[in-house]
Amino acid sequence: MSEYILDLPVSRDLARSLKLGDTVFLRGDAVITAGYPTHQRLMDCVEQDRPPPVSMDGGAFFHLGCMSREEKGALRPLYVNPTTSTRFNAFMPRIIEHFGLTFVGGKGGLDDACVAAMKKTGCVYLSILGGGAPLLTEGIEAICETGWNDLIVQFRLSRVRLDMFGPLTVAIDAHGNSVYADLSADAKARLPDIMRALARDRSIQM
């Protein structure tokens, strides 16, 4: 397991070189949203082959909610925090492939169909600590632009500039390996043993 400071956007080769468990800090621009309606609109863009209001090609796209305040004509980031990525499982394979994303992220991971799309595209999933708002926010330098501003603030498609944003953990690599799939499979495989231990403990304790 290694630790990296990476400048966005990263090349597909670099994305493919990252391994499960690696720690990453990011600098540069990423696109974020926490919105379900935003994903529906992104899918419309994919299906109608038209660009979203904020460019995502080849870049990083994170499931992050952000609160900002307008000051002197610019948006000042107040705080960010990840949301659960699996809520967007149905949309993500096509979004990953269409925009050729190299990084996606949030918390809780993505499903097998997404992992397959990431393998095909050369894309990595980065786990962001849920409940790390005070520390993660220190890594948000600026909000550069926002699109779909009719949506509530955390749903807008926003391009943010990161400066040492992290630590993030490589939880799905670009080769089809997922800690989420592995841990679920391990837990299910371990269940008979766990049940046997419970039965033994029950007989001792009762």
Added chain:
Amino acid sequence: MTIGYDIIRETARTLYDQALKRIPENSKAALEKALETESSPSARTTLEFMIKSARRAEEKATYVCSDAGFPVYFVKIGTNARFEGDIKSAFVDAFDELVRTIEPPILKFVTNPLTGERSYHGKDMPHITWDFVSDDDCIDITCSPKALGSGRWAALEIFSYPKLEEIERYILDVSIRAGSQHCPPVVIGVGIGGSFDHAAKMAKLQTLRPFGTLNPEPILAAMEERLTRAVNKTGFGPMGTGGDTTALGVHIDYASGHGFTPVAVCFNCWINRRTRARINNDGEVAYLE
């Protein structure tokens, strides 16, 4: 002396504000204790990051998590408590006041389930559970904001004459289904028996029980101990990226009922948001958590 509308509104607002900006002391202690036994280096790093995040939020008076969720209150009213004014409105108005004044502003999380519309307000907001306590002269208020991260994974199933083994298997199944997604290490609340609604309420109330308190029912105390061990053998770990610490505790309550036995399981994420205060008849407020 009486407990007035203004003091209840101010206390309810303060409880919600504080619940978003700090984590209970016993939760912090449980995370520190988990660090002593966690064997995975990356899981230890995550636990340390969590503790650091909680400290930083308190220093900066900002949020540990940006998801304020929606406000949930549990109110216990002493039968000798005396009120002046509309205490139900005090909670509704407290939420309005919080939304107007809290810094930094909270995001819109109150969701209409029929339209998907998000707002700061909505039907039946805040969620309040009222209860009575005999021979007490205060009002005891617990605030536990509920968000999507861990809220989404709660489950309930109704069994007929289940053996303990069947109940314990169900608790594990629900925990494995939640897997990496409920921001572990979690507290798991379980309600066994009673009716459909009562089982769910018991499970929720058990998530509010401080870590380190012993269940007064020996059969449940033993069950809590072995289930905590069992859930931690699943290996999901802090933030679900692997490790020994998936649950900081399993807390269980039960109620007698009929031959059908509901089993409800719910989760609070590692932040375990919870604040509590008592207001006496003389208007004095004591913040307990």
